[in-house]
Amino acid sequence: MSLTLHDITLTYADGEGRLTALDGVDLDVPAGTLTAIVGPSGSGKSSLLAVAATLVTPDRGRVVVGGTETGALSAAERAELRRRRMGIVFQQPNLLASLTALEQVELMARIDGHGRSAEIRERARELLATVGLADLAHRRPHQLSGGQRQRIGIARALMNTPALLLVDEPTSALDHERGAAVLDLLGRLTRERGTATILVTHDRARLTVADRVVELVDGRVRATPGSPSQCGT
Numbered sequence: 001m002s003l004t005l006h007d008i009t010l011t012y013a014d015g016e017g018r019l020t021a022l023d024g025v026d027l028d029v030p031a032g033t034l035t036a037i038v039g040p041s042g043s044g045k046s047s048l049l050a051v052a053a054t055l056v057t058p059d060r061g062r063v064v065v066g067g068t069e070t071g072a073l074s075a076a077e078r079a080e081l082r083r084r085r086m087g088i089v090f091q092q093p094n095l096l097a098s099l100t101a102l103e104q105v106e107l108m109a110r111i112d113g114h115g116r117s118a119e120i121r122e123r124a125r126e127l128l129a130t131v132g133l134a135d136l137a138h139r140r141p142h143q144l145s146g147g148q149r150q151r152i153g154i155a156r157a158l159m160n161t162p163a164l165l166l167v168d169e170p171t172s173a174l175d176h177e178r179g180a181a182v183l184d185l186l187g188r189l190t191r192e193r194g195t196a197t198i199l200v201t202h203d204r205a206r207l208t209v210a211d212r213v214v215e216l217v218d219g220r221v222r223a224t225p226g227s228p229s230q231c232g233t
């Protein structure tokens, strides 16, 4: 499933005026490719992700997900699209206090009735192991560190094999080795499953996993020197 953003402008209320967070952004993420978004703090990276996730409606522009014009959908239809087709990893994962790590990851698959119970449990365990939490599957959020909670968010987003994967700073709370493993996993899933993936990161050292690197500066796309894949943005 592909994602296309056409001429996206997003402003926020800022005192008396408006602050322009995104300013005419065009972005095309074909199925089976991973686009990394880099740029200074406040350049609009998280805003771009929120627009792509259809969580925030831009002032101007179009968001097309798998050929569907999301602007034409109702709020309920957008929620359904997110739940069924998207995996979204926020910097702060919203975990349920009463569920164990394993149960958090299983939850979405259970809601959607994806597969048999034993298969769901097995897949959730595998994903927790991939993010390095195999031994902590029984813990509840308050018994885990911030980084461990973020890793649950990553495992949870991958559970329903999303067609569109939107990931905000996945490695900020991970050590080097674990961060590399998570990025490798995202790259592999993207290619094997034809996922369209956007990865917001500060971590330029690990951008080899990306098919394309897009730099945002003051809410605009700037061509990144040295990236062979900048054409078309």
Ligand SMILES: Nc1ncnc2c1ncn2[C@@H]1O[C@H](COP(=O)(O)OP(=O)(O)OP(=O)(O)O)[C@@H](O)[C@H]1O
Binding pocket: 012, 013, 014, 019, 020, 021, 039, 040, 041, 042, 043, 044, 045, 046, 047, 048
């Ligand atoms: N809800 C909001 N209301 C008003 N201004 C906002 C809001 N969210 C973000 N902004 C502003 O919009 C601009 C873009 O913010 P955004 O969070 O998209 O940047 P970012 O590149 O993700 O930053 P960081 O790397 O620090 O996470 C910033 O100037 C920010 O202060």
